[in-house]
Amino acid sequence: MRAIRLKTEHLHEPLGLGIRTPRFSWNCAGSAVQTAYRIVARRDGETLWDSGKVRSSRMILIPYEGSPLRSRDRIDWAVTLWDEDDVEGEPAPSWFELGLLDADDWTARWITGDYRPRRNTRYPVDCFRTRFRARGPVARARLYATALGLYDAHLNGTRVGDFELAPGSTDYRTRVQYQAYDVSGMLGEENTLELRLADGWYRGAVGAYGVTRLFGDTTALLAQLELTYADGTSEIIGTGDGFAWSNDGPLQFADLKDGEHYDARLTPTYRGRARIARPGPVPTASDNVAPRTQEEFAPTVLTTPSGATVLDFGQNIAGFIRLSVAGRAGQRIRLRLGEVLDEHGEFTQKNIQLDKPARHFGRITEFLLMTGQQRLLRGELESTPKQEILITCADGVTDYQCSFTVAGFRYALVQGDVDIDPASIRAVAVYSDLEQTGTFTSSNAMLDRFVENTRWSMKGNFLDVPTDCPTRERLGWTGDAQVFFNTAAYFMDVAAFFRKWMRDLEDSQLRSGKPRAVAPYSGVPMMYDTSGGSVGWADALVLVPYRLWKRYGDEAILREFYPAMTRYARYMISHTGHKRRKDARTNPFNEYTYEKGFHYGEWLEPKEFRDEVSARSRPLCTEEATAYLHYTMSHLAEIATQLDEPDDAARFAEYADGAKKAYNHLFVHHGTIDTDRQAKLVRPLALGLLDPGAAERVGGRLVRAVENRDDTIGTGFLSTPFVLPMLTEAGRSDVAYRMLENESAPSWLAQVRAGATTVWEDWEGEASQNHYAPGAVCEWLFDTVAGIRIAGDNRFVISPLPGGTLTHASAGYDSPYGLVTSAWRTDNGVTTFDIEIPANTTAEVHLPDGRLRTVGPGRHRFRTDEPTRPAQR
Ligand code: BGC
Secondary structure: OEEEEEEEOOEOOOEEEOOOOOEEEEEEEOOOOOOEEEEEEEEOOEEEEEOOOEEOOOOOOEEOOOOOOOOOOEEEEEEEEEOOOOOEOOOEEEEEEEOOOOHHHOOOOOEEOOOOOOOOOOOOOEEEEEEEEOOOOEEEEEEEEEEEOEEEEEEOOEEOOOOOOOOOOOOOOOOOEOEEEEOHHHOOOEEEEEEEEEOHHHHOOEOOOOEOOOOOOOOEEEEEEEEEEOOOOEEEEEOOOOOEEEOOOOEEEEEOOOEEEEEOOOOOOOOEEOEEOOOOOOOEOOOOOOEEEEEEEOOEEEEOOOOOEEEEEEEEEEEEEEEEEEEOOOOEEEEEEEOEEOOOOOEEOHHHOEEEEOOOOOHHHHHHHHOOOHHHOOOOEEEEOOOEEEEEOOOEEEEEEOOOOOEEEEEEEEEEOOOOOHHHEEEEEEEEOOOEOEEEEEOOHHHHHHHHHHHHHHHHHEEOEEOOOOOOOOOOEHHHHHHHHHHHHHHEOOHHHHHHHHHHHHHOOOOOOOOOOEOOOOOOHHHHOHHHHOOOOOOHHHHHHHHHHHHHOOHHHHHHHHHHHHHHHHHHHOOEEOOOHHHHHHOOOHHHOEOOOOOOOOOOOOHHHOOOOOOOOOOOOHHHHHHHHHHHHHHHHHHHHHOOOHHHHHHHHHHHHHHHHHHHHHHOEOOEOOOOOHHHHHHHHHOOOOOHHHHHHHHHHHHHHHHHOOOOOOOOOOOHHHHHHHHHHOOOHHHHHHHHHOOOOOOHHHHHHOOOOOOOOOOOOOOOOOOOHHHHHHHHHHHHHOOEEEOOOOEEEEOOOOOOOOOEEEEEEEEOOEEEEEEEEEEOOEEEEEEEEOOOOEEEEEOOOOOEEEEOOEEEEEEOOOOOOOOOO
């Protein structure tokens, strides 16, 4: 038996890890059962830890227990497994390397460009350079780098690494991530290190209103090149005022959302000197995967009714433009990037843009925008984001690729005075390079396309942090990430990604315990601080670590974020009770009723169900808030019990129970709820608010509500992931399938029919085309249609559920314990189920006819026409 898919701290061979006591994981192959393992960890050939033969079937997150590790340690580790016959297998090797763990590992100094930034002025990209001679042959070289802004590095003319939009997105006031690069093979005797510095999240346009200078006026860069010579001596070349600087290179403008201006005629002169900048926070490792360039798309050329030239890349993505163009010096090209063509077939950015004041964004602006009074804004308004690439050609061929901007687009409007050859233009997707773990196909091609649309919306929004959309806002909206988590975790291995984002979320928490509505911090406090406590959004603070624990078996994540969770619990507890005294008096469960604070409610149900919201008044969201008080407190009680915090557990359980009583008192009349508004029925069912009798009645009412609307979808962000599961639980998977396969709007497949290649924000398709939240239905395809669920360490439950018009469905999930597949096919009234589970796991298989089997590793086939024996355990 042999270990495969070795990981350290959820990552494949991480370079620059920041975790001092890392944990090791693997999957098994070759034999059936792992009866023992042995891990050996070495540094430069010296054994630091030998676990010895440990009798255990455990294969995830086993902590390193050797002598303490230091910054820069490169650890080679190998795991040997014993199988069911106690036969020892071959050791499987892997490695990790620690980064710079302590503040005093940094000897380089923060530098900035030699100019004094002024308000309402944007600046070209800074270019820094140093030249140095290597003292002798270099055995090992590492570049550690970060920025307050965005940076990239070139060593001797070659790009260092492939991390895009480094150093990634965090609250730069308190946290900045560095990257570590192995540059060992890139050095010669004479060397040139060049670094560029752009505005990025730090100083560029961020969020819905394109607020700039969010973190500061002065961008800065910190980089440290560490050389270890063959003779064992070492040398550090760190940023400092010895670096040459100029900002006269080709990138005269670069903004994450607004685009880039690239003048190919320019090369940086490096005429000036870097200035020492005020130091940023001590850089830390992200322990996350890198965003990288991914798939490429070639365009087809359209001529619109008005005669404009538009490139159609066929897929809505978030990413870069790459092109090469032959022209004369001074000729220009302008590309504007957008997601859709309008009703006349013309290019538009209307669906992704908002108006903002062209000049400084202050508190008054914020107030007027937040209260819907933009018409009172003084001065010019401009549309944001611009998503515009301007290129000025040099003589001959100009090669260009975006560096410090990323756009959400499928179409490019081409303007300018030079002919460009579409064959030399590409759209290049950029997203965090997460391991792809989930596949789903079926006999319904439209459904399969919707699954791919959801995967594309995930790709378009998982760029160091999970965002709502890659265009209008591009913010780490907590609610969106929360509702999508389970679907995301089937599609890709998101353990490290969400651990990183949980740190952002914790950073974003206000002193009251209320998180901000978006993480990392994005300013606009009137909006994001005020709305941060909204149920379904704020609850990400509890639900994301809870789901990380259940999915990846990672209890340490619960421990790490328990203090933040309990702060949030305290915030909720201190905000219970009705807003109005009259309501408080008549409700015996007032203490457990939740409605105070700002709540978004269900958010974006089909138009006919949306509550009227105006600048002056908002409906109370007592129903949603009290339901989530119960749900989140129940999760907290379970977490507290797991972490051995009995007093907390009791208090959380008290609130869970009280909120359930309050909910029933307020919203469940005569043991049921009577409405056609699906969310109002789905929520109490899904969040566990109903006793069995009521659940049956409300389940029945949900079926009617769906049928009354011809099987179309009626939920918004919060209930969409639950609607099919609740129909299934009500015993009506037939209705769930009808809703799933419905091609009439509002529905998932109506989007596909309308030509969508990503998931729409609203059911009407009028806003952003790339919001993954409504794609959270895909969870049901994996856990119910194919029926794959994790049931704890090394265990699965597999309960496939054929239905609808589907004649086959097949899913694969590369789980933390290995690859599980579940497929079924119906032929002449007989359904065949093919299930495969990996070595060292077991699965309980539940078949629709009630048969239940426990199976071990390997392939298993069941047929509906085989003689059935009574259910057995
Ligand atoms: C965002 C969402 C977010 C919501 C809050 C929107 O503008 O795009 O996805 O969750 O605001 O309700």
